Amino acid sequence: MLLNTPIENIPLTSSATKRRLKSIGINNFWELLNYFPFRYENYSLISPIDRLQVGEIATIKGKILKVSNAFTKKGFNLQKISISDSSGKIDVNWFNQSYLLRILREGMSLSVAGEVKFFGNTKSFEPREYEILSDENLNQQFIHTARIIPVYSEKNGLSSRLLREKIFRLIMHLNVSRTQDSIPEILPPEIISFNNLPKEIDAYKQIHFPTNLENARKSRERLAFDELFTIQLSAQIVRKEWENEHVGNAFVVDKEKYDLFQRFISNLPFKLTSAQKRVVNEILLDLKQSKPMNRFLEGDVGSGKTVVAAIACYLTYLNGYQSLFMAPTEILANQHFQTLSSLFPTSGVGNTVLKPIETLPSVGLQTGSKKIGTSMQRPLQKRTSDDFDIIVGTHALITKKLKFDRVGLVIVDEQHRFGVVQRAQLKEKGINPHLLTMTATPIPRTVALTIFGELDLSVIDEMPKGRLQVKTFLVPKEKRKSGYEWIKKKIKEEKIQVFIICPLIEESEVETMKTIKAVTKEFERLKKDIFSEFKLGLLHGKVKTKEKEKIMQDFKDKKLDILVATSVVEVGIDIANATIIMIEGAERFGLAQLHQLRGRVGRGDKQSYCLLYTENANEKITERLQLFTRTQNGMQVAEHDLKLRGPGEIFGARQHGYLDLKVASLSDFELIDKSKKAVNYFFSKYSVSNFPEINNRLEEYKTKQISRD
Ligand code: ADP
Ligand code: MG
Numbered sequence: 001m002l003l004n005t006p007i008e009n010i011p012l013t014s015s016a017t018k019r020r021l022k023s024i025g026i027n028n029f030w031e032l033l034n035y036f037p038f039r040y041e042n043y044s045l046i047s048p049i050d051r052l053q054v055g056e057i058a059t060i061k062g063k064i065l066k067v068s069n070a071f072t073k074k075g076f077n078l079q080k081i082s083i084s085d086s087s088g089k090i091d092v093n094w095f096n097q098s099y100l101l102r103i104l105r106e107g108m109s110l111s112v113a114g115e116v117k118f119f120g121n122t123k124s125f126e127p128r129e130y131e132i133l134s135d136e137n138l139n140q141q142f143i144h145t146a147r148i149i150p151v152y153s154e155k156n157g158l159s160s161r162l163l164r165e166k167i168f169r170l171i172m173h174l175n176v177s178r179t180q181d182s183i184p185e186i187l188p189p190e191i192i193s194f195n196n197l198p199k200e201i202d203a204y205k206q207i208h209f210p211t212n213l214e215n216a217r218k219s220r221e222r223l224a225f226d227e228l229f230t231i232q233l234s235a236q237i238v239r240k241e242w243e244n245e246h247v248g249n250a251f252v253v254d255k256e257k258y259d260l261f262q263r264f265i266s267n268l269p270f271k272l273t274s275a276q277k278r279v280v281n282e283i284l285l286d287l288k289q290s291k292p293m294n295r296f297l298e299g300d301v302g303s304g305k306t307v308v309a310a311i312a313c314y315l316t317y318l319n320g321y322q323s324l325f326m327a328p329t330e331i332l333a334n335q336h337f338q339t340l341s342s343l344f345p346t347s348g349v350g351n352t353v354l355k356p357i358e359t360l361p362s363v364g365l366q367t368g369s370k371k372i373g374t375s376m377q378r379p380l381q382k383r384t385s386d387d388f389d390i391i392v393g394t395h396a397l398i399t400k401k402l403k404f405d406r407v408g409l410v411i412v413d414e415q416h417r418f419g420v421v422q423r424a425q426l427k428e429k430g431i432n433p434h435l436l437t438m439t440a441t442p443i444p445r446t447v448a449l450t451i452f453g454e455l456d457l458s459v460i461d462e463m464p465k466g467r468l469q470v471k472t473f474l475v476p477k478e479k480r481k482s483g484y485e486w487i488k489k490k491i492k493e494e495k496i497q498v499f500i501i502c503p504l505i506e507e508s509e510v511e512t513m514k515t516i517k518a519v520t521k522e523f524e525r526l527k528k529d530i531f532s533e534f535k536l537g538l539l540h541g542k543v544k545t546k547e548k549e550k551i552m553q554d555f556k557d558k559k560l561d562i563l564v565a566t567s568v569v570e571v572g573i574d575i576a577n578a579t580i581i582m583i584e585g586a587e588r589f590g591l592a593q594l595h596q597l598r599g600r601v602g603r604g605d606k607q608s609y610c611l612l613y614t615e616n617a618n619e620k621i622t623e624r625l626q627l628f629t630r631t632q633n634g635m636q637v638a639e640h641d642l643k644l645r646g647p648g649e650i651f652g653a654r655q656h657g658y659l660d661l662k663v664a665s666l667s668d669f670e671l672i673d674k675s676k677k678a679v680n681y682f683f684s685k686y687s688v689s690n691f692p693e694i695n696n697r698l699e700e701y702k703t704k705q706i707s708r709d
Contacts, residue, residue, distance in 0.1 A: 002177055003030040010166065017162065024155045029170055033183075035163060036207055036223070036663060037150030040216060043113035043129065044147050050088035052116045054123060059113040059146040061085060061133070064106050069098065083110060083125075092125040109133035113145040129161070143168045148216070150208050167208050174205075186226065186693040188686065191678050197222045207663075221671065224664035228450075228675035229682075230697045231661075235453035236683060237698070242294055242454065247432055250290040251319045251408070264314055268307065268343075275462035276304050282458050283312050286434065287409075293434035296452055299460030300634040301440045301599030302467065306336065308460070309411045310343050312436060317361035317389045321408025324433075325392045328414050330367045331552050335574055336413065337365040337392040344390070361389030366397060398425050405430070412437045440599065442592055442634035447666045450676050461635055470602040472610040472629040474586070474622065483611060484530050487580060491534060491561050497578040498562045499600055500526065503585035515566060516540050522584070523564045534561040541566065567597065576604030586612035587621045591628050591641040599634075 006028050007021050026032050047058040062085035070078045079094040081104060092112055094100055104110065114127040129144040143149075143165055152163040174182040183201040185192075192199070198206070198215075203222035210216035253261070265272060265280075272280065279297060286293035299305045313323040325340065327333040344360040364387070391397065391404075395412070410426070410433050426433065437455065448457055475483050490496055502519040523538040537551045537560040555563050556575055563578075567589065581601045586594060594612070602608035612625055631637050664671065688694055 002174065002182055003028065003033065005029045007032065011169075013166065017158070020156045020158050021166075024158065032167060032170055033204055033208075034662070035152060035167070036220075037152050039151045040148050040210065040213065041113075041128070041151060042148050042213070043145050046146050048087035049083070049085050049090050052090065052123065052125070054116050054118060056116045057114070058116065059111060059142075060090070060125065061109070061111045061146070062089070064104060064108045064110055065089060067101060067104055067106060069101055079104075081110075083112065090123065090125050091119070092127050093119055094127055104132070111142060111145040113149075141168075141172070148210050148213065171205055171208060184693050186691070186697060187229070187678075188682070188691075191682065195225065195674055195678065197225060200226070220663055223662075224668070224671055225675050225678075226697070227662055227664045228672055229678055230694075230701050231451060232453055232676055232679045233682065233688070233694070234698050234701055235451070235455075236679060237688070238454035243291065245292050245432060246290050247292045247408070247434060251287045251315065251321075253284065253288060253315070257315070257318045260318060261311075261315055265311065270464065272307070273304065273460070273462045273464055275299075275460045276308055279308050279458045279460055280311055282456075283308070283436065284315070286456070287312070287315060292432055293436065294455050295436050295458055296448065296455040297436060297438045297458045297460070298443060298448065299438070299440065300442065300463065301596070302603065303440075303460040303463055305413075305438045305440075305460060306339055307343070309413075309436060309438065310340055312409060312411070312434075313340070313361060313390050314344075316409040316434075319408060320406065321433075322388065322404060322406050323361075323390045323409040323411060324397055324404065324407055325390060325411045326395050326397050326413065327392070328395065329549070330394055331549060331556075332413070333365065333367050333392050333394050337363060340390055340392060362387070363390045363392065364388030366391055366393040366402070398422060398429075403429060407431045407433045409434045409436065414439055440596070440634070442595065442638035443666070444635065444638050446669065447672065450672050451666065459635070461633075468602065468605070468607055469632050470598055470608045470610050472598065472612070474612045474614070474625045474629055477615070477617070480613065483582070483613075487582070488531065488534075490580060494579075494606070495558075495577075496580065496606065497555065497558065497560070497575065499578055499581040499597075500562060500564045501581065501583045501597055502564065502566055503583075503588040504566065516542055519564065519566050526562070526564060531562055536560065536562045536564060539563060539565040567593065574603050575600070576606075579604070579606050579608040580611065581609070582611045582613065584613050585615070586625055587614045587616050587618075591624070591631075592634070592638045594628055595634050595637040 007018055007026055010018065010021075010029070010032075021027075021032070024035075026035060043057065043059045045056070045058045047056070047060060049060055049062065052058060052060070060083065062083040064081055065084050066080075066082040068080045070080055072078055077096050077098060079097055079100045081092045081094070081100075082089055083092055084090075092114070109132070110130060111133055112125065112127045112130045114125050114129070117124060117126045119126075129149065131142065131144045134140055144161060150160075150164055150167075152160040154160055154163075183204050185200045187197075187200075191197075197203075198218050200222070203219040205219075206215045207219040207223060210219065283293065283295065286295060297305055297308065309325065313325070316323045325336055327336050340363045344363055398410075407426070407429075412435070423432075423435075443451075445457065445459065448455075487498055491498065502515075502522055504515050519540050520538065523536065527536045537555060539548060539551055543551070551560070551563070554560050555578075558577065579601050581597060583589070583594065583597055589597070598610045601610065612629070614621060614625065627640060628637065631640065666672070688698070
């Protein structure tokens with residue numbers, strides 16, 4: 001099929017561009033077609049030059065009368081191009097784009113989209129996009145002007161303009177090829193008509209080059225429907241497969257074990273909250289089944305998920321099995337190792353939060369930099385993984401060539417959706433354990449149940465008593481300075497530490513060079529002008545892993561007072577001494593994401609603070625942020641978020657590995673519900689094996705999940 005054509009074969013494209021396309025995961029025509037724009041610019045108003053109104057955004061078409069290069073008083077380099085059509089003429093002013101002098105020449109026909117502005121006293125045109133028209137024919141196909149144009153997220157040196165051009169040519173090519181199935185339909189016709197969806201082929205064309213914005217919306221809805229349909233269908237299939245799985249041996253919880261288990265719980269240094277108790281019970285019931293547990297545990301940062309997981313590990317231990325405890329980073333693995341070591345101290349050694357009762361499981365750490373059990377925490381004669389009852393590590397634990405013989409439980413903390421593939425990897429190692437996946441991302445129950453349909457859901461919706469709430473303030477613009485002074489005083493007097501979070505600059509969800517430049521500049525400014533007496537660290541997505549871990553470690557070791565970071569950086573580490581988080585450009589974050597960030601502080605027993613800064617005093621924004629300052633519960637925050645932000649907006653949790661939806665939005669309950677019904681209908685009436693296109697999508701979805709791991 002045409003769409004399987006490798007990207008190497010794309011015509012009129014340099015090898016550098018091909019390489020760049022591949023570097024962002026575009027390996028064939030299909031993947032190029034699936035690179036969707038994140039917004040549009042409307043340049044469809046085509047205006048005669050003499051009708052242009054100041055403030056208007058329009059496209060003009062005309063002949064270049066004159067090309068000149070000038071310098072403004074302020075030293076800007078100006079490319080002034082005078083254009084005329086049959087109605088009149090106007091100057092188009094580009095700034096600092098001297099390469100245009102080599103491209104644009106007198107006599108050429110040009111189409112320019114931009115804004116009409118005053119330049120000094122003269123009406124002139126501020127260009128945004130242009131394209132040269134082939135000779136006299138002003139009616140050719142327009143790509144960058146004279147229509148609604150797509151704007152693509154710019155990655156690895158690929159400009160939106162270049163992507164637009166390549167995708168446009170591809171769609172032209174598909175049109176010419178004219179085969180009915182150049183973009184095949186995947187759904188049965190009755191599902192399409194029942195849900196009032198456009199055809200697949202039209203959706204793909206119109207999401208890139210819509211004839212109007214309503215069509216763009218409908219196309220996006222169609223492709224979002226496809227996405228939700230695929231995810232849910234995949235979940236249903238996994239759930240069905242899961243029903244037929246068997247663990248080696250179901251756990252036994254007889255009187256003796258139950259007593260030990262209860263004693264362990266009552267020996268904890270605190271009383272479990274009723275939410276924790278409920279979840280422990282749900283897990284207990286699962287573990288007694290011969291079908292492996294596949295449970296998803298949601299709970300706010302600090303709600304006490306780790307203890308619940310530890311209790312499950314203990315029960316596993318009582319049954320003679322090992323537990324694997326996986327964290328997303330080495331630092332977090334270390335942290336879990338320490339927590340678990342203090343919950344399960346070996347007799348005489350280690351922390352004595354708990355008096356040793358009977359025997360307790362031994363805890364080992366296995367990360368890239370630390371071999372099993374070489375931690376300083378305990379004198380270890382033990383060397384191999386098999387000698388430990390609980391093995392803590394990163395997700396590499398299951399991919400590494402480690403052999404585990406008696407694993408009964410796998411715990412996955414954050415960022416990892418444990419799928420069919422991971423399960424297969426475990427099976428290759430000869431195990432089919434119970435599975436507990438945990439997240440602090442507040443995902444509303446309805447959403448979680450649909451999107452993670454293969455999992456059973458538990459929620460810890462209650463915080464331990466006596467926890468100090470993080471005091472949250474929206475800091476007015478005029479108080480910025482006194483805010484800095486207050487932070488300085490806090491650091492000096494209380495020796496606390498501070499996070500400063502800078503937002504992503506552009507609307508795309510990746511960290512662009514622009515963002516990195518901005519955060520670096522802000523870091524320099526803070527270091528030089530504001531916090532010169534303190535030690536500052538900088539973290540963003542382009543910092544190498546090793547360096548990143550060192551900076552985090554320095555922060556943990558109090559070698560740094562302030563950590564400046566972008567939101568994409570994993571700062572999930574427990575730093576009890578960090579009690580202030582300052583968030584710049586707070587309006588750019590979803591509430592759920594703000595809540596995640598706020599969870600970085602408030603981990604110790606000192607009062608913590610979250611300061612929100614925004615340059616945008618828009619009433620709606622202020623209201624939304626004020627609401628956040630008053631809401632502490634993550635689930636409530638997430639629900640507000642869903643209500644307040646329309647579909648299509650970035651959902652705070654999206655950056656988490658769990659939910660990287662391409663087009664669909666989790667706040668679009670209606671579409672989620674429709675697609676869920678469609679999946680149920682499809683399941684009752686058809687078999688996936690008769691739908692090769694759906695099968696392809698399922699495979700594609702699975703591969704995407706693997707490649708993310
Ligand atoms: P998270 O859900 O973010 O993983 P943790 O399990 O790390 O939360 O718990 C955060 C802190 O709260 C830990 O220091 C833990 O010992 C403590 N904790 C957990 N449960 C309770 C409880 N029921 N009462 C008091 N403190 C608790
Ligand atoms: Mg945790």
